[in-house]
Amino acid sequence: MWGRGFASRHWRAFRASAFGATTAAAAALALPASGIVLCETKPAPSREARFGLEGLKEVGKRSPMEAPSLPSGDIKERWSLVQKDWSLTKPQLDKMVSSFLDELQKGLESRGTAGCFKMLDSCVTKIPTGNETGVYYSIDFGGTNLRVARFELKGDGKIKGDALKANLMTAGPPTAQKGLMDKTVSAREMFDHMADQVKQKIEIHGDAAEGPISVGFTFSFPSHQVRLDHSALAVWTKDFETGRGTDDPVEGQDVGALLKRSFKEKKIPADLKAIMNDTVGTLLSCAYANGGQRDFPPVYMGLILGTGSNGCYLEPQSASYGYTGNIINIEYGNFNRDLPTTPQDRDVDFNCDDPADRGKQLYEKMVAGKYMGELARRLTCFVLQESAPTLAWAKNSFPSEAASIVLKDNTADLSETAAVIQKYWGEPLPFESRVFLKGICTLVMDRSAALAAMGIAAVSIKTGRLERGRSSRDRGVLGMTVAVDGSLYTQNRWYADRLHHYLELILGRDRARLINVCTSNDGSGMGAAILVAAEEQN
Template sequence: NVNWGRVQATIKEFRDGCATPLQRLQKLAADMHTEMIAGLAKDGGSKLKMLLSFVEKLPSGNESGLFYGLDLGGTNFRVLRVQLGGKDKRIVKQEHEVVSIPPRLMIGSNEDLFDYIAQVLAKFVAKEGNDCKLAPGHKRELGFTFSFPVSQQSIDSGTLVKWTKGFAIAETVGKDVVKELQAAMVRQKVDMRVAALVNDTTGTLAGGRYRNDDVMMGLILGTGSNACYVEQTSAIPKWPSGLPKPEITVINMEWGNFWSSHLPKTKVDDDLDADSVNPGDQAFEKLFSGMYLGDIVRRVILKLAQDACLFGGSIPKNLTSPFVLRTPDVSGMHADESADLKEVAKVIKAAFGVRSLPVETRKVIIEICDIAAQRGARLVAAGIVGILRKIGREGKDVRTVVGMDGGLYEHYPKFRGCLHEALGELLGKEGSANVVIELSKDGSGLGAALLAASHSVNL
């Protein structure tokens, strides 16, 4: 009693709504470019915040000395130590530890959270081996990757605008998180200076740049999505007057909030947005990032269950529960190349308790995954092309490397494939051969330590 005519009509409607023909992608790339310019002109000039990172010098590879990194941005945080040996020896030694933040500290007091972080750091510093060399008279320095919205005034300060991702400590909002960390380090007797406060995207770019001078962008495709790039300060009209102007800096675009009338959106996307904790915000990210892709697919399946009896007369339990189908589930199903699509049946059973699933239905589900992933990957490609245009590197005979991090890119081969294919369509064969995406797994903590090195007062 599945109404197959309805199924096909609903799928067609979803496919049409998600369509990303080349012409549309070109309009989106043009809009990304225009919005970047508007966001650099003045604060509030665009939905793209185009935040100044105050990075003055990107790592060159010549840095030397002992530096620390701290990466706080989710339930885990990592501490890392790197011994840099200058131009020839490069990274002599690198060690890190991953520690989880106890959930009670995420909603507790400001002092408790930062004390905990400083304690972990203190224990890590105590394990410094004899081969770690701090030059005489030098203080230990740290790069702090802090992946929450902050308003920065300099490379080593920034006030928290709001917590996200499950953290909720009201008293931290409006405070300089570097001062908070520095004060906790004094309390915990860690003798260290916070030399750089950076966003994870900027950390990823810096980590990539250390190895490769052609890295011009950092991109995160994980739970959320964001991009940053290297900009000439002469192209930033909103640069605060009175502040010294380095030649280049890094702009944290906060591109998840990009909006254009050309974004391909469906009723499902509008519903997802309306039900989200931040309706109207992060319109771009909601079309493809790891947090949402699974739920987009779930919503289409639900529509098919309701309108076309995809599972017979009843609606499977859990199918109405948001986020039950996760993005790794989508990529797992999408990768299924078995004749009877076993993985699809397995995932749908685990997520929704559906015991028997005809092969025709499995095919329909794969098609939904394919439509959603293709749209997402192609939108990311259009965004990248917008940035290339802004930095004058579109269709140029120069190599541009994008430093990439995030589980969506790393673990979803079909998404990755569509992204590369769309870059080929947008830039042509030769143009796209000059754009290289380099995955640097968890590179943002190392990137922060390297930025501490390039902004060191010891130098």
């Protein structure tokens, strides 16, 4: 359940890493081990030539599929330009770290009303020790799949659990086109369904006789939390509209009260004790596991690097800023200062699914897995131009999963890349173009890793754990642990290595070695159960 081996190797003997090995593909276009083509630098093209397919538009004046005349130029010249725009230097990263720290402080002092970070209070005051025991339930709700899990905490950082899953799009009234996500579905209907899932799980394990079961609730939507079991939904995201077409909306209501009402009316022996988001859960789940590993430093940061990206951290001076809890949910995807945005980034932002999201979450759009494939597609159209497959010009025609396959393709003829191109774009590409596509996917993922490392570095500096001397509270261990969940990091060894490389570049080897990374599977669900246990037992 825990990726401790990989993390400990980096903690005990941190090593700088190179890009994955390549074979004959490297020789074809002087492709080094990085997977990126190196070519002779030619005179810089005009300003207009710095823009790709959709970077030449004036905002709002044409659709995503309109293709203006592209600047002429050798393909390697365009590739050289892309390398320059997408490769981050230490001065760039250092400047972003400084701005990130400035925004963190601004957000703390204003309680999230100034600057780009919301700096939300988690209301969490108890950090798990790893010694907590007992049976606890959790509800993990952050997307189309609802998960109800039962966890048995055994102490010494050990935990065992299993989950019941339900798809919200297939549940609900037959007339609801989007299931329980539909605007015609009331808040009561949605939360009654959640309560029924908890009841089913309790009956499966025969836990009803034990009395009210303590439940933690991971609710990963923008909310305003005023106490541990009270969190009001600000606005739905992720295509949810539940309640908007009824007189019983979810938005503006306390989701804790809605769930408690359903438990009570259905006479379900469950007691909601805490609500949190997935980043806090990741931090707490790793803190519990860390309790049984005395040679690791305490957990000070939780990080999601998956489809989306967000971070939270333990703020030592939280009380002095008026916070109830000591874990602050940064909502750091909205960072927007000194970012190295490219024409492709601006196109992705402008053409986001919801026009209301334009100009928002710019950092997340450059880091999170959701955007990697689309960024790679737009770069491919710019570099290959008329040689790009016809379907490559269609928005969202290259998913992030495809970019990940291309990135990891180390076959001599890039046959895995060829299969991906055929699957999504329906026509073959010559070997040289496949090499360029691999280089493009490498650049996109590498920049994401660099920016993620920048955020970790800034938060680590903010905690003071890279500078502070030893203290009895922290078990005499200098440094800090970062808890990470999300497939972009946990399922991609190459990405993880590059992130650690950039931590070293930013912080220097000695300070980078003070950061241990703990990977968590199901941190969001597990963390909710652990939080309740810590609140009850500590």
